[in-house]
Amino acid sequence: MEQMSSTEYVYLVAKPIGREAELIKAESVIVTGAKPSELGVTTSGTLADIKQGAFISSVIKVLISGDSESIDNQIGRKKLYRKIGELGLQSHNFCVRLIKRPKKMKLDFDQFKVARNIGARIGGSVNLNQPATEFWLLLTPNNFWFGRLETSADKRWVQFNKRPHTSSSSLPARIARAMINLTIQSNGRLLDPCCGTGTILLEGANMGLSVFGADLNPKMVFASQKNLDHFGLMATVATADARNISHQTFDGMFDAIITDLPYGFALVADTERDRHILANVRHLAPKATFVSTRNLSSDLEDFGYKIKRIVRIPKYDHFVRLVFITNTK
Numbered sequence: 182m183e184q185m186s187s188t189e190y191v192y193l194v195a196k197p198i199g200r201e202a203e204l205i206k207a208e209s210v211i212v213t214g215a216k217p218s219e220l221g222v223t224t225s226g227t228l229a230d231i232k233q234g235a236f237i238s239s240v241i242k243v244l245i246s247g248d249s250e251s252i253d254n255q256i257g258r259k260k261l262y263r264k265i266g267e268l269g270l271q272s273h274n275f276c277v278r279l280i281k282r283p284k285k286m287k288l289d290f291d292q293f294k295v296a297r298n299i300g301a302r303i304g305g306s307v308n309l310n311q312p313a314t315e316f317w318l319l320l321t322p323n324n325f326w327f328g329r330l331e332t333s334a335d336k337r338w339v340q341f342n343k344r345p346h347t348s349s350s351s352l353p354a355r356i357a358r359a360m361i362n363l364t365i366q367s368n369g370r371l372l373d374p375c376c377g378t379g380t381i382l383l384e385g386a387n388m389g390l391s392v393f394g395a396d397l398n399p400k401m402v403f404a405s406q407k408n409l410d411h412f413g414l415m416a417t418v419a420t421a422d423a424r425n426i427s428h429q430t431f432d433g434m435f436d437a438i439i440t441d442l443p444y445g446f447a448l449v450a451d452t453e454r455d456r457h458i459l460a461n462v463r464h465l466a467p468k469a470t471f472v473s474t475r476n477l478s479s480d481l482e483d484f485g486y487k488i489k490r491i492v493r494i495p496k497y498d499h500f501v502r503l504v505f506i507t508n509t510k
């Protein structure tokens with residue numbers, strides 16, 4: 182058992198498996214600086230703001246850590262309790278939670294008893310219903326970390342998935358949120374020039390960005406506006422063609438463009454139209470992220486975009502979304 186330096190953090194992330202595996206890994210690397218383990222645990226020396234994480238759900242500040250073997254037995258657990266006592270933790274309204282990865286991991290001890298024993302080494306008062314502070318004992322088959330929960334993600338994307346207007350090619354809200362996290366890490370002006378029903382706008386507005394959306398189809402502009410109104414969120418939305426939208430359309434330049442280019446069952450794939458859009462919007466922001474079902478690499482290179490990362494998100498076997506994260510300079 183060892184005591185960690187005060188700058189060590191452990192993040193709980195969705196397990197990087199299945200269709201969204203690449204996106205989960207990419208979000209973890211960009212936000213926390215490190216890849217998650219196959220169990221969905223990321224350790225990092227830095228504390229990142231994960232309130233708006235799409236696949237990152239919580240971060241704890243590690244106070245004590247070690248091999249899970251070392252607390253497999255009574256003597257090891259007693260040592261852990263003693264060490265926790267030595268930390269001199271004090272908190273009003275705290276609770277202790279035992280978190281397992283994998284969730285169904287079998288334990289040879291009574292987890293509630295362990296949580297109670299840990300709680301007995303912390304000064305202050307326990308509040309299991311509305312704790313002001315949570316202390317976690319996070320266990321995996323190989324490691325344990327004891328620490329204080331710093332932040333949990335707001336998970337607002339869950340509500341946005343129930344927006345009143347969607348279309349067959351609408352993005353899932355969680356993917357839209359991850360795309361924003363992969364592109365822009367601070368406040369600024371965000372443009373979605375092919376906004377459809379406004380999934381990216383909803384997420385961007387919720388994340389505190391100044392958000393601007395355009396679509397060629399006025400019905401989509403209406404749907405975006407309705408969706409924003411439904412959640413009480415603000416964005417400027419207009420009917421406009423992304424092939425000739427300019428900084429004057431919304432009175433200024435942008436910090437990032439994030440858009441889901443036209444594709445899907447109801448839309449005809451049109452390479453020339455996509456190329457026009459790419460050529461036109463490149464001058465509007467220093468960063469741009471595009472989603473498409475086709476490989477845009479050579480088109481992006483033709484127009485001077487620097488591709489930083491490509492993330493694959495399969496929906497079905499024959500329908501794969503590709504996310505191109507680029508710098509425009």
Ligand SMILES: C[S@@+](CC[C@H](N)C(=O)[O-])C[C@H]1O[C@@H](n2cnc3c(N)ncnc32)[C@H](O)[C@@H]1O
Nearest residue numbers: 351352375377378380396397398422423441443
């Ligand atoms: C894949 S959909 C966007 C879906 C959107 N992300 C959502 O979650 O609802 C692409 C959108 O591009 C729009 N579109 C097609 N051509 C366009 C153009 N030249 N300029 C602006 N929008 C265009 C379509 O009307 C469609 O709403």
